[in-house]
Amino acid sequence: MSTRCSPTQPCSLGSHDGSQHGGRAHGAAMTASGVTEPDQAEPDQAEPDQAEPDQAEPREAAPPMAGLRRPDRLFDGYALDLDGTVYLGDALLPGAAATVRRIRRSGSRLVFLTNNPLRSAASYAARLSSLGIPAAEADVVTPLGVLTGYLRRRHPGGAVLTVAEPLVDETLAAAGITVTSEPAAAGVVVVSFDRTFSYPKLLLAYRAVRHFGAAIVGTNPDPFCPTPDGGWPDCGAMLAAVEACTETRAEAIMGKPGEHMAAELLRRLAAPPGGTAIVGDRLSTDVSMSRSLGMTSVLVLSGATTPRDLAGSPVQPDYVIEGIGQLLPAGQLLPAGQPDGTAATPASTTASSPANTPATGSLR
Protein backbone atom coordinates (compact mmCIF):
# COMPACT_ATOMS: atom_id res chain seq x y z
CA MET A 1 0.00 0.00 0.00
CA SER A 2 1.24 3.42 -0.83
CA THR A 3 2.01 5.47 2.22
CA ARG A 4 2.15 8.91 0.74
CA CYS A 5 -0.47 11.36 -0.44
CA SER A 6 -2.63 10.28 -3.32
CA PRO A 7 -6.27 10.85 -4.19
CA THR A 8 -7.12 7.53 -2.59
CA GLN A 9 -4.40 6.81 -0.07
CA PRO A 10 -3.61 8.69 3.10
CA CYS A 11 -0.45 10.72 3.11
CA SER A 12 0.67 8.58 5.96
CA LEU A 13 4.28 9.54 5.96
CA GLY A 14 4.01 13.14 4.88
CA SER A 15 5.65 15.54 7.24
CA HIS A 16 2.87 18.09 6.84
CA ASP A 17 5.30 20.78 7.56
CA GLY A 18 4.84 22.53 4.28
CA SER A 19 8.08 21.74 2.58
CA GLN A 20 9.56 19.46 -0.01
CA HIS A 21 12.34 17.10 0.77
CA GLY A 22 14.40 18.48 -2.01
CA GLY A 23 16.22 15.79 -3.87
CA ARG A 24 15.70 13.16 -1.20
CA ALA A 25 12.31 11.78 -2.01
CA HIS A 26 11.71 8.67 -4.02
CA GLY A 27 10.86 8.95 -7.67
CA ALA A 28 7.37 9.11 -9.03
CA ALA A 29 5.59 7.31 -11.82
CA MET A 30 3.01 8.83 -14.16
CA THR A 31 -0.36 7.10 -14.11
CA ALA A 32 -2.74 6.74 -17.03
CA SER A 33 -4.68 9.71 -15.72
CA GLY A 34 -1.62 11.87 -15.79
CA VAL A 35 -1.41 12.09 -12.00
CA THR A 36 1.95 11.19 -10.64
CA GLU A 37 2.07 8.55 -7.99
CA PRO A 38 5.02 7.81 -5.77
CA ASP A 39 7.07 4.76 -6.50
CA GLN A 40 6.89 1.95 -4.04
CA ALA A 41 9.72 2.10 -1.58
CA GLU A 42 12.47 -0.43 -1.71
CA PRO A 43 11.95 -2.48 1.45
CA ASP A 44 15.62 -3.14 1.82
CA GLN A 45 16.15 0.54 2.47
CA ALA A 46 14.70 0.08 5.92
CA GLU A 47 17.28 -0.21 8.60
CA PRO A 48 17.95 -3.82 9.57
CA ASP A 49 16.40 -4.62 12.91
CA GLN A 50 19.04 -7.17 13.79
CA ALA A 51 21.66 -4.61 14.65
CA GLU A 52 22.60 -4.49 18.29
CA PRO A 53 21.69 -1.11 19.71
CA ASP A 54 25.13 -0.27 20.92
CA GLN A 55 26.78 -1.54 17.79
CA ALA A 56 24.59 0.46 15.51
CA GLU A 57 26.46 3.68 15.16
CA PRO A 58 24.93 5.50 12.23
CA ARG A 59 26.36 5.04 8.83
CA GLU A 60 28.69 7.87 7.97
CA ALA A 61 28.39 8.35 4.26
CA ALA A 62 30.15 11.66 3.77
CA PRO A 63 32.47 14.03 5.56
CA PRO A 64 30.67 16.04 8.26
CA MET A 65 29.08 19.27 7.13
CA ALA A 66 30.21 22.55 8.59
CA GLY A 67 28.08 24.02 11.34
CA LEU A 68 26.90 20.75 12.83
CA ARG A 69 26.44 20.69 16.60
CA ARG A 70 25.79 17.22 18.03
CA PRO A 71 24.09 16.97 21.43
CA ASP A 72 26.60 16.24 24.15
CA ARG A 73 24.09 14.98 26.68
CA LEU A 74 21.26 12.54 27.08
CA PHE A 75 17.83 14.08 27.66
CA ASP A 76 15.13 12.82 30.00
CA GLY A 77 12.59 12.91 27.18
CA TYR A 78 12.61 12.99 23.40
CA ALA A 79 9.86 14.04 20.99
CA LEU A 80 10.69 12.72 17.56
CA ASP A 81 9.08 14.11 14.43
CA LEU A 82 8.34 11.35 11.93
CA ASP A 83 8.71 12.20 8.25
CA GLY A 84 12.11 13.56 7.41
CA THR A 85 13.36 12.64 10.88
CA VAL A 86 12.58 8.99 11.66
CA TYR A 87 11.72 7.98 8.12
CA LEU A 88 11.46 9.39 4.66
CA GLY A 89 8.83 7.93 2.40
CA ASP A 90 8.61 4.25 3.15
CA ALA A 91 12.07 3.74 4.62
CA LEU A 92 13.68 4.45 7.95
CA LEU A 93 16.47 6.98 7.89
CA PRO A 94 19.94 5.72 8.82
CA GLY A 95 20.36 5.00 12.49
CA ALA A 96 16.69 5.55 13.37
CA ALA A 97 15.87 2.15 14.85
CA ALA A 98 19.15 1.92 16.74
CA THR A 99 18.74 5.41 18.16
CA VAL A 100 15.21 4.69 19.35
CA ARG A 101 16.39 1.48 20.99
CA ARG A 102 19.21 3.27 22.75
CA ILE A 103 16.89 6.01 24.00
CA ARG A 104 14.48 3.45 25.39
CA ARG A 105 17.21 1.40 26.99
CA SER A 106 18.56 4.52 28.66
CA GLY A 107 15.24 5.01 30.46
CA SER A 108 14.44 8.31 28.78
CA ARG A 109 10.89 8.92 27.69
CA LEU A 110 10.06 8.95 24.01
CA VAL A 111 7.08 10.02 21.93
CA PHE A 112 6.56 10.42 18.21
CA LEU A 113 4.96 13.54 16.83
CA THR A 114 3.25 14.24 13.51
CA ASN A 115 1.00 16.87 11.95
CA ASN A 116 -0.59 14.37 9.61
CA PRO A 117 -4.38 14.14 10.14
CA LEU A 118 -5.00 11.34 7.67
CA ARG A 119 -4.06 8.45 9.89
CA SER A 120 -4.75 7.50 13.46
CA ALA A 121 -2.12 7.14 16.15
CA ALA A 122 -2.72 3.38 16.06
CA SER A 123 -2.04 3.37 12.34
CA TYR A 124 1.21 5.26 12.81
CA ALA A 125 2.25 2.88 15.54
CA ALA A 126 1.62 -0.07 13.25
CA ARG A 127 3.59 1.62 10.51
CA LEU A 128 6.55 2.28 12.76
CA SER A 129 6.46 -1.28 14.02
CA SER A 130 6.43 -2.62 10.49
CA LEU A 131 9.49 -0.54 9.70
CA GLY A 132 11.40 -1.96 12.66
CA ILE A 133 10.57 0.49 15.47
CA PRO A 134 8.12 -1.15 17.85
CA ALA A 135 5.52 1.40 18.86
CA ALA A 136 2.11 1.55 20.50
CA GLU A 137 -0.76 3.97 19.98
CA ALA A 138 0.17 5.84 23.15
CA ASP A 139 3.61 6.55 21.72
CA VAL A 140 2.25 8.77 18.91
CA VAL A 141 0.80 12.28 19.16
CA THR A 142 -1.35 13.28 16.17
CA PRO A 143 -3.67 16.22 15.43
CA LEU A 144 -6.75 14.01 15.63
CA GLY A 145 -5.95 12.87 19.14
CA VAL A 146 -5.46 16.47 20.16
CA LEU A 147 -8.67 17.50 18.38
CA THR A 148 -10.98 15.22 20.33
CA GLY A 149 -9.60 16.46 23.63
CA TYR A 150 -9.93 20.06 22.54
CA LEU A 151 -13.56 19.68 21.42
CA ARG A 152 -14.51 17.94 24.64
CA ARG A 153 -12.99 20.73 26.72
CA ARG A 154 -13.99 23.76 24.69
CA HIS A 155 -17.25 22.65 23.09
CA PRO A 156 -18.77 20.01 25.37
CA GLY A 157 -21.91 18.60 23.88
CA GLY A 158 -21.53 20.62 20.70
CA ALA A 159 -22.22 19.05 17.33
CA VAL A 160 -19.49 19.21 14.70
CA LEU A 161 -19.76 19.67 10.95
CA THR A 162 -16.63 18.50 9.19
CA VAL A 163 -14.77 19.41 6.04
CA ALA A 164 -12.72 16.27 6.17
CA GLU A 165 -12.24 12.69 5.14
CA PRO A 166 -14.16 9.88 6.84
CA LEU A 167 -11.43 9.17 9.42
CA VAL A 168 -12.12 12.50 11.11
CA ASP A 169 -15.85 11.78 11.41
CA GLU A 170 -15.10 8.29 12.66
CA THR A 171 -12.60 9.57 15.22
CA LEU A 172 -15.01 12.16 16.55
CA ALA A 173 -17.88 9.70 16.72
CA ALA A 174 -15.71 7.18 18.54
CA ALA A 175 -14.92 9.88 21.08
CA GLY A 176 -18.62 10.48 21.68
CA ILE A 177 -18.74 13.75 19.73
CA THR A 178 -21.82 14.31 17.56
CA VAL A 179 -21.12 14.80 13.88
CA THR A 180 -23.75 16.59 11.83
CA SER A 181 -24.27 17.63 8.22
CA GLU A 182 -26.80 20.29 9.21
CA PRO A 183 -25.27 23.77 9.39
CA ALA A 184 -27.92 24.96 11.81
CA ALA A 185 -27.02 22.21 14.27
CA ALA A 186 -23.26 22.69 14.19
CA GLY A 187 -21.46 24.48 16.98
CA VAL A 188 -18.09 23.84 15.37
CA VAL A 189 -16.79 23.36 11.85
CA VAL A 190 -13.73 21.14 11.84
CA VAL A 191 -11.53 21.57 8.78
CA SER A 192 -8.92 18.98 7.90
CA PHE A 193 -6.77 17.77 5.04
CA ASP A 194 -9.56 16.66 2.72
CA ARG A 195 -8.85 15.08 -0.63
CA THR A 196 -12.61 14.98 -1.23
CA PHE A 197 -12.97 18.73 -0.70
CA SER A 198 -15.84 20.17 -2.77
CA TYR A 199 -18.03 23.21 -3.27
CA PRO A 200 -20.98 21.54 -1.49
CA LYS A 201 -18.78 20.93 1.54
CA LEU A 202 -17.58 24.52 1.46
CA LEU A 203 -21.17 25.73 1.22
CA LEU A 204 -22.21 23.77 4.29
CA ALA A 205 -19.27 25.12 6.26
CA TYR A 206 -20.03 28.64 5.06
CA ARG A 207 -23.61 28.39 6.22
CA ALA A 208 -22.69 26.89 9.59
CA VAL A 209 -20.27 29.70 10.33
CA ARG A 210 -21.81 32.63 8.53
CA HIS A 211 -25.46 31.97 9.22
CA PHE A 212 -25.37 30.09 12.52
CA GLY A 213 -22.21 31.26 14.24
CA ALA A 214 -20.25 28.01 14.37
CA ALA A 215 -16.59 28.23 15.36
CA ILE A 216 -13.84 27.00 13.03
CA VAL A 217 -11.18 24.54 14.18
CA GLY A 218 -8.38 23.25 11.94
CA THR A 219 -6.48 20.00 12.37
CA ASN A 220 -3.13 21.33 11.15
CA PRO A 221 -1.75 24.49 9.55
CA ASP A 222 0.26 22.94 6.72
CA PRO A 223 -0.50 24.45 3.32
CA PHE A 224 0.57 21.33 1.45
CA CYS A 225 1.72 17.82 2.06
CA PRO A 226 5.14 17.09 0.62
CA THR A 227 5.21 14.28 -1.91
CA PRO A 228 7.68 13.15 -4.53
CA ASP A 229 5.52 14.69 -7.27
CA GLY A 230 5.34 18.17 -5.81
CA GLY A 231 2.92 17.93 -2.93
CA TRP A 232 -0.82 17.85 -2.29
CA PRO A 233 -2.93 20.73 -0.91
CA ASP A 234 -3.22 20.13 2.82
CA CYS A 235 -5.47 21.39 5.60
CA GLY A 236 -4.11 24.92 5.34
CA ALA A 237 -5.61 25.23 1.88
CA MET A 238 -9.08 24.03 2.92
CA LEU A 239 -8.91 26.21 6.00
CA ALA A 240 -8.06 29.25 3.88
CA ALA A 241 -11.13 28.65 1.74
CA VAL A 242 -13.46 28.37 4.73
CA GLU A 243 -11.92 31.39 6.44
CA ALA A 244 -12.11 33.47 3.27
CA CYS A 245 -15.77 32.92 2.52
CA THR A 246 -16.88 33.22 6.14
CA GLU A 247 -14.56 36.12 6.94
CA THR A 248 -13.86 34.29 10.17
CA ARG A 249 -10.54 33.08 11.50
CA ALA A 250 -10.17 29.63 12.97
CA GLU A 251 -10.33 29.80 16.73
CA ALA A 252 -7.72 27.06 17.02
CA ILE A 253 -5.45 24.85 14.94
CA MET A 254 -4.37 21.58 16.49
CA GLY A 255 -1.02 20.63 14.93
CA LYS A 256 2.54 21.81 15.43
CA PRO A 257 3.62 24.37 16.44
CA GLY A 258 0.39 25.27 18.18
CA GLU A 259 -0.29 25.31 21.88
CA HIS A 260 -2.73 22.40 21.87
CA MET A 261 -0.36 19.85 20.45
CA ALA A 262 2.37 21.31 22.61
CA ALA A 263 0.31 20.71 25.72
CA GLU A 264 -0.39 17.14 24.70
CA LEU A 265 3.26 16.57 23.99
CA LEU A 266 4.28 17.74 27.45
CA ARG A 267 1.59 15.59 29.02
CA ARG A 268 2.84 12.50 27.21
CA LEU A 269 6.48 13.18 27.97
CA ALA A 270 5.70 13.80 31.65
CA ALA A 271 9.10 15.35 32.12
CA PRO A 272 10.15 18.94 32.79
CA PRO A 273 10.54 20.77 29.45
CA GLY A 274 14.04 21.88 30.35
CA GLY A 275 15.21 18.28 30.32
CA THR A 276 13.57 17.28 27.07
CA ALA A 277 14.28 17.72 23.38
CA ILE A 278 12.25 17.99 20.18
CA VAL A 279 13.97 16.44 17.21
CA GLY A 280 12.69 17.39 13.79
CA ASP A 281 13.44 18.53 10.28
CA ARG A 282 11.48 21.77 10.19
CA LEU A 283 12.42 25.13 11.65
CA SER A 284 8.91 26.59 11.49
CA THR A 285 7.23 23.73 13.33
CA ASP A 286 9.59 21.48 15.25
CA VAL A 287 12.15 24.08 16.31
CA SER A 288 9.53 26.80 16.84
CA MET A 289 7.52 24.50 19.09
CA SER A 290 10.57 23.69 21.17
CA ARG A 291 11.20 27.39 21.65
CA SER A 292 7.68 28.07 22.89
CA LEU A 293 7.88 25.17 25.33
CA GLY A 294 11.35 25.78 26.67
CA MET A 295 12.57 22.48 25.28
CA THR A 296 15.88 21.91 23.57
CA SER A 297 15.71 21.73 19.79
CA VAL A 298 17.64 19.37 17.57
CA LEU A 299 17.35 19.98 13.84
CA VAL A 300 18.06 17.09 11.49
CA LEU A 301 19.16 17.87 7.97
CA SER A 302 17.68 14.65 6.61
CA GLY A 303 14.35 16.17 5.64
CA ALA A 304 12.84 19.51 4.73
CA THR A 305 15.57 21.90 5.84
CA THR A 306 18.78 22.44 3.94
CA PRO A 307 21.94 24.07 5.32
CA ARG A 308 21.07 27.11 3.21
CA ASP A 309 17.60 27.30 4.76
CA LEU A 310 19.17 27.14 8.19
CA ALA A 311 21.72 29.83 7.44
CA GLY A 312 18.99 32.22 6.33
CA SER A 313 16.51 31.55 9.12
CA PRO A 314 15.88 33.74 12.15
CA VAL A 315 14.83 30.57 13.98
CA GLN A 316 17.94 28.71 15.07
CA PRO A 317 18.02 25.33 16.82
CA ASP A 318 20.20 24.42 19.77
CA TYR A 319 21.77 21.54 17.89
CA VAL A 320 22.11 20.59 14.23
CA ILE A 321 22.86 17.07 13.07
CA GLU A 322 22.88 15.36 9.72
CA GLY A 323 20.36 12.79 10.84
CA ILE A 324 18.81 10.97 13.77
CA GLY A 325 21.78 8.63 13.87
CA GLN A 326 23.80 11.46 15.40
CA LEU A 327 21.18 12.36 18.01
CA LEU A 328 22.80 10.69 21.00
CA PRO A 329 26.20 11.66 22.35
CA ALA A 330 29.10 9.79 20.90
CA GLY A 331 30.24 6.88 23.01
CA GLN A 332 28.71 3.91 24.70
CA LEU A 333 25.27 4.63 26.16
CA LEU A 334 24.37 2.66 29.26
CA PRO A 335 20.94 2.19 30.78
CA ALA A 336 20.31 4.37 33.79
CA GLY A 337 21.28 2.62 37.00
CA GLN A 338 23.26 -0.09 35.28
CA PRO A 339 26.85 1.06 35.29
CA ASP A 340 28.19 -1.95 33.41
CA GLY A 341 25.34 -2.10 30.96
CA THR A 342 25.18 -5.87 31.12
CA ALA A 343 21.57 -6.30 32.16
CA ALA A 344 19.67 -3.73 30.21
CA THR A 345 15.95 -3.57 30.77
CA PRO A 346 14.14 -4.42 27.55
CA ALA A 347 12.80 -1.37 25.79
CA SER A 348 9.16 -0.57 26.25
CA THR A 349 6.89 0.46 23.44
CA THR A 350 4.52 2.55 25.47
CA ALA A 351 4.94 5.95 27.00
CA SER A 352 3.09 4.88 30.10
CA SER A 353 5.19 1.85 30.91
CA PRO A 354 7.70 1.73 33.75
CA ALA A 355 10.64 1.53 31.36
CA ASN A 356 9.75 4.99 30.15
CA THR A 357 9.86 6.52 33.57
CA PRO A 358 11.95 9.67 33.32
CA ALA A 359 15.52 8.87 34.08
CA THR A 360 18.94 9.95 33.11
CA GLY A 361 21.22 7.54 31.36
CA SER A 362 24.96 7.46 31.69
CA LEU A 363 27.71 7.54 29.15
CA ARG A 364 31.11 6.12 29.02
Ligand SMILES: [Mg+2]
Ligand atom coordinates in the same frame (compact mmCIF):
# COMPACT_ATOMS: atom_id res chain seq x y z
MG1 LIG B 1 9.07 16.39 9.45
